[in-house]
Each structure stands twice: as C-alpha cells, then as structure tokens.
Amino acid sequence: MQQDKWILVTGSSTGIGRAAVEALSTGGFKVYASARNPGDLESLSRLKNVVPVQLDVTDETQIASAVAFVRKQNTGLFGLLNNAGIVAAGPLMDLNINDLRTQFEVNLFGLHAVTRGFFPFLLASRGRIVMMSSDSGFFATPFVGAYCASKFALEGYSDSLRRELNGFGVDVVLIQPGRVKTPIWDKGAPFLNRFPGSMFEKTAVALGKHAIQRGKTRGLEASVLGKVIEHAFFVKKPKIRYLVSRNNFRYTLIKLLSDRRVDRMVQAEITALTK
Numbered sequence: 001m002q003q004d005k006w007i008l009v010t011g012s013s014t015g016i017g018r019a020a021v022e023a024l025s026t027g028g029f030k031v032y033a034s035a036r037n038p039g040d041l042e043s044l045s046r047l048k049n050v051v052p053v054q055l056d057v058t059d060e061t062q063i064a065s066a067v068a069f070v071r072k073q074n075t076g077l078f079g080l081l082n083n084a085g086i087v088a089a090g091p092l093m094d095l096n097i098n099d100l101r102t103q104f105e106v107n108l109f110g111l112h113a114v115t116r117g118f119f120p121f122l123l124a125s126r127g128r129i130v131m132m133s134s135d136s137g138f139f140a141t142p143f144v145g146a147y148c149a150s151k152f153a154l155e156g157y158s159d160s161l162r163r164e165l166n167g168f169g170v171d172v173v174l175i176q177p178g179r180v181k182t183p184i185w186d187k188g189a190p191f192l193n194r195f196p197g198s199m200f201e202k203t204a205v206a207l208g209k210h211a212i213q214r215g216k217t218r219g220l221e222a223s224v225l226g227k228v229i230e231h232a233f234f235v236k237k238p239k240i241r242y243l244v245s246r247n248n249f250r251y252t253l254i255k256l257l258s259d260r261r262v263d264r265m266v267q268a269e270i271t272a273l274t275k
C-alpha cells in the first residue's frame with residue numbers, strides 16, 4: 001500500500017489523465033487530480049482518495065495557488081504526472097507562429113512551470129516525475145509536426161532533467177503511448193478543415209481522417225495506460241521509457257531503419273491513402 005504517497009495529475013478531466021487518477025487512487029495512492037473546469041472537478045471529487053485541484057497549466061497564478069493548496073494540506077507530494085496535452089494539427093507550412101506557441105504553451109512551457117512549482121515537494125520526498133510523451137516523441141509523422149516537435153522537446157527536456165536530478169533521488173520517467181481511445185481524436189477533427197486551398201489539403205485531410213478513425217476504433221483503452229502509469233509510480237526501479245502500443249514491433253523497426261528508409265515507408269503510406 002502507498003497510503004502516504006500523494007501524486008498530482010495534470011489534465012485529469014478525460015482520457016489518459018482520468019484513467020491514471022482512477023488507477024492510482026484504487027491502487028493505494030492518494031491523488032490531487034487537477035483539471036480546468038468546475039464540472040470536471042466536481043466529477044473527480046466523487047472518487048475515493050482523490051482531491052480535486054483547479055489547474056490550467058498555462059496559468060501561472062493557478063499554478064501558484066495549486067502549490068499553495070498542496071502545501072497547506074501538509075501531505076507532501078511523492079509524484080507528479082505531467083499529462084495535460086493538446087494537438088495543434090496541420091501542415092507545418094500552414095501553421096503560423098501562434099499555432100506553434102499554443103502547442104508549446106501547454107505541452108512544454110506549461111509542463112515546465114508546473115514541474116518547477118511542485119519541484120520542492122518532489123525533492124523533499126525523493127519522489128518521481130512521470131511525463132506523458134508519445135510515439136510522436138521519437139517518430140515524427142507528417143501534418144502533426146507541431147505536436148511531434150513538442151513531444152520530441154519533452155523527451156529531451158526529460159532526459160536532461162533526469163540527469164540533473166540524478167543524485168538527488170528524484171527520478172524522471174517517460175510514457176510513450178501509441179494510439180489511445182480518448183477525446184483527443186475528436187478535438188483534432190476541426191483542424192482537418194482549417195486550411196482550405198492549402199497545397200497540402202488533400203493529403204493532410206486524408207491522413208488526418210485515417211489517423212482519427214484508427215485512433216477512435218483501434219486505439220488502446222485509456223485504462224491500459226492507467227495501469228502502466230500506476231506501475232511507473234509504484235515500482236522501486238521504474239524503466240526510463242515505457243512504450244505502450246498495440247504494435248511495438250513497428251516502432252522497433254522504425255528505430256532500427258535509416259531515416260531515408262522510414263521516409264520511403266511514410267511516403268508509401270501516404271500514396272496508398274491518397275490514390
């Protein structure tokens with residue numbers, strides 16, 4: 001049992017975050033489940049061993065309030081799950097600088113601000129930071145370039161942080177899910193129609209529709225991720241990276257093949273989808 005171990009989860013309203021809160025709180029941890037909207041906080045408050053906390057990761061005032069709230073509870077904090085994330089999809093040459101900023105505000109800058117805010121608790125507990133990365137953190141696919149860039153950045157950020165904290169007892173672990181059935185796919189759908197007349201429109205829409213359909217029908221259940229996250233907090237010596245997908249072999253291959261070979265593989269998939 002982990003009675004005295006508290007974990008703060010960002011982006012707990014839906015999907016993987018919600019599943020993580022459920023797995024952690026039934027697995028013996030106590031959870032500060034953070035979300036943006038009052039309705040989600042109310043729903044989270046009904047779970048046993050869960051204390052809801054309002055937190056938009058891009059809002060420094062809310063981060064400071066959340067840190068003060070946890071300090072006041074006097075529970076300490078063993079873990080931080082940086083899960084909140086968004087996808088700003090679209091052809092890179094059609095995305096403006098604000099699209100990229102929006103993407104990075106949540107997936108990297110907000111994550112950094114939250115991590116810094118809660119770091120004193122994690123240092124005191126010799127605790128653990130678990131980062132929600134993605135297969136997009138090592139395999140960059142077309143038309144989600146901003147998202148891939150943010151997850152590649154998160155991978156580098158996390159490796160640096162782990163190596164900086166090595167010796168202070170705070171570990172940094174990355175979860176790399178493939179497709180998971182969550183609302184993120186529906187949130188990405190409006191991007192399909194955002195670039196009418198773009199030279200990439202036909203290809204981007206075909207790939208986008210295919211990815212959304214695959215994600216919604218063949219993605220892993222979010223509860224599978226919940227279990228992996230609980231494991232990553234529970235075990236004494238976690239792995240540094242957990243790749244969680246239906247097809248780890250494809251990813252192993254991608255890592256082994258030359259970049260040119262992977263380019264040709266991706267191009268063949270594009271051709272098959274657009275012919």
Ligand SMILES: NC(=O)c1ccc[n+]([C@@H]2O[C@H](COP(=O)([O-])OP(=O)(O)OC[C@H]3O[C@@H](n4cnc5c(N)ncnc54)[C@H](OP(=O)(O)O)[C@@H]3O)[C@@H](O)[C@H]2O)c1
Pocket residue numbers: 010011012013014015016017035036037055056057058083084085086106110132133134135176177178179180181182183184187215219
């Ligand atoms: N689903 C997949 O296939 C997949 C694969 C690999 C990695 N991931 C990663 O898994 C994480 C969770 O995604 P999901 O699939 O579970 O999607 P999701 O259901 O859309 O969850 C995203 C969560 O992030 C929250 N969020 C967004 N912007 C926020 C902000 N500014 N401040 C605080 N919270 C914010 C959302 O809150 P609201 O409800 O308030 O918007 C929601 O709770 C993301 O980091 C994503 O990149 C997902």
